[in-house]
Amino acid sequence: MAAVSTKLRRRNLQNANSYQEWSNLAQALDDKSGGAAWRDDEQDSRYDHKRIRERLDILRTERENDDAQEVLFALNEGIHGNLGGIANPSLYTQCLFGTKHLIEEYTLEVTRALEYIAKVDDKIIPFEERIAFFRRASHCYGRTALMLSGAGSRTPFHFGVVRALHEENLLPSVISGSSGGAVVAGLIGSCTPDELSDRLSPDFLASVDAAISSTAPAKGFVPRPLRAQQLIDLVDHLIPDLTFEEAYEISGLSISISVASDQTYQKSRLLNAMTTPHVFLREAVRASCSVPGVFPSVTLASKDHNGDRKPYLPELKWIDGSIADDLPARRLGRLHGVNHFIASMTNPAILWSLRDQSKAIPPVQIARKWADEVLKANLRATQPLVRSMSKYFGAIGSMNHIFYSVALQQYTADINILPSQKIMDPRKILSQISLEDSLRLYEDGRRVTWPKIEMIRNTTTISRCLERILLRYQGSVDPN
Numbered sequence: 001m002a003a004v005s006t007k008l009r010r011r012n013l014q015n016a017n018s019y020q021e022w023s024n025l026a027q028a029l030d031d032k033s034g035g036a037a038w039r040d041d042e043q044d045s046r047y048d049h050k051r052i053r054e055r056l057d058i059l060r061t062e063r064e065n066d067d068a069q070e071v072l073f074a075l076n077e078g079i080h081g082n083l084g085g086i087a088n089p090s091l092y093t094q095c096l097f098g099t100k101h102l103i104e105e106y107t108l109e110v111t112r113a114l115e116y117i118a119k120v121d122d123k124i125i126p127f128e129e130r131i132a133f134f135r136r137a138s139h140c141y142g143r144t145a146l147m148l149s150g151a152g153s154r155t156p157f158h159f160g161v162v163r164a165l166h167e168e169n170l171l172p173s174v175i176s177g178s179s180g181g182a183v184v185a186g187l188i189g190s191c192t193p194d195e196l197s198d199r200l201s202p203d204f205l206a207s208v209d210a211a212i213s214s215t216a217p218a219k220g221f222v223p224r225p226l227r228a229q230q231l232i233d234l235v236d237h238l239i240p241d242l243t244f245e246e247a248y249e250i251s252g253l254s255i256s257i258s259v260a261s262d263q264t265y266q267k268s269r270l271l272n273a274m275t276t277p278h279v280f281l282r283e284a285v286r287a288s289c290s291v292p293g294v295f296p297s298v299t300l301a302s303k304d305h306n307g308d309r310k311p312y313l314p315e316l317k318w319i320d321g322s323i324a325d326d327l328p329a330r331r332l333g334r335l336h337g338v339n340h341f342i343a344s345m346t347n348p349a350i351l352w353s354l355r356d357q358s359k360a361i362p363p364v365q366i367a368r369k370w371a372d373e374v375l376k377a378n379l380r381a382t383q384p385l386v387r388s389m390s391k392y393f394g395a396i397g398s399m400n401h402i403f404y405s406v407a408l409q410q411y412t413a414d415i416n417i418l419p420s421q422k423i424m425d426p427r428k429i430l431s432q433i434s435l436e437d438s439l440r441l442y443e444d445g446r447r448v449t450w451p452k453i454e455m456i457r458n459t460t461t462i463s464r465c466l467e468r469i470l471l472r473y474q475g476s477v478d479p480n
Helices: 002-014 019-033 035-040 049-064 068-076 101-118 127-141 152-167 180-188 193-199 202-213 228-238 244-251 281-288 329-336 362-390 395-407 435-473
Strands: 143-148 174-178 254-261 269-272 301-303 309-311 318-320 338-344 415-417
Touching: 002 019, 019 035, 019 435, 049 068, 049 101, 068 101, 068 127, 101 127, 101 435, 127 435, 143 152, 143 180, 143 329, 143 435, 152 180, 152 338, 152 435, 174 180, 174 281, 174 329, 180 193, 180 228, 180 254, 180 281, 193 202, 202 228, 202 435, 228 281, 244 254, 244 281, 254 281, 254 329, 269 329, 281 318, 329 338, 338 435, 415 435
Parallel strands: 143 174, 143 338, 174 254, 338 415
Antiparallel strands: 254 269, 254 318, 301 309
8 A cells, every 4th residue: 555655656756746745745755755754864964964063053043142243253254055055056955845954944044044134233244344244155156047048949948937936935036048048038028026927828829829829830841940031030929129227226126148159160149137127138039039041130220328229239130049058158257157957958059968967876977077178078068160161161161160059058057957758859840839739848847846956945045035135225126
């Protein structure tokens, strides 16, 4: 009976309709498998449990003793995202739900200590000293970004991922998007927080499907990609005619759109409210979706000081951002102080080769990483020769440039969210898919995100707390 019960729970786990239902079933399975007992046991060679216990006890004791100066001193000793190895992904593979209770208790106690210091009377710790500490701590601790890869017709998967994070209040305020991911980033980054739930609903996906179905190409054995005008109409339907700066003022989200130049020797750009505040979001998203050979390159547009639309860098045109910088981690880190990345990865050009490394044993992880580095080193070594030989062959030279740009990118992050099915019918990659397939991808995005939720919650709890405190100090509305 116990075996039957376990099989039934696993089947129910796969068919759960909400994260709450999934987490309840996952914890019940952990009780049966021994995962719950592992969570209770503080010891594990994969992190420094002694140091974490010591830090936890100090912070809790001083806070309960109402000794603000000692709490601040303990916090000043260091707030690190991976203190003692607590962010090790392998610590989230031992059971279905969560990780060691000690790690969860520690991150919670740090946030309690931070909130305690934030509310201390100015006579005990002056306001200037406290806000200086919080700014320093936030800068040193860093922030989290969500990167939405190129997607093609898998774009509904990103909707599901974002919906799952939003429902648990875990959607980062820094979000990047390339190609299909740019559509989702632009959509959620141009609506108010109150509108966000509706934009991420299955009903909204159905309305998008209805909006483009009437002009879709006739279906056949080889589905044809959306036509250029259909792409324009789709982006116009989803994205308001706003600049990046205007979108940020509405949503409060720092969205970045990755675009590549259609000229071989021009560098790609990351467009956002910081680097290009007056550029229009619509044109940026269109450019990021412009797959070479399928959709024409795009000239960006911006708003001048009179409020009129005018070309932005009119001598340049831009194409699919996933070609050059699908997951722009380095640029996000430089612009927004991001050092922790979540990737929703659906890029059909590379997805087939990706694996969730957190589930592999260390020797396998090392071997895979070594093989990947050797391959990339060989490609870098041959690139100059191949470029010099192919530059005289027009389209072949451009294709060579695209190949190397795609092959040499980094496609993994700290937390990777991958579709359950990595292989897709190549005939459908750039064509309109059925509403049934869209909803299936949407649900898959939600479901594959659920096992990552507690890891995301634990690794972002402290940074989100620091961000909330600084927003309050600056007189802004608490986002949570």
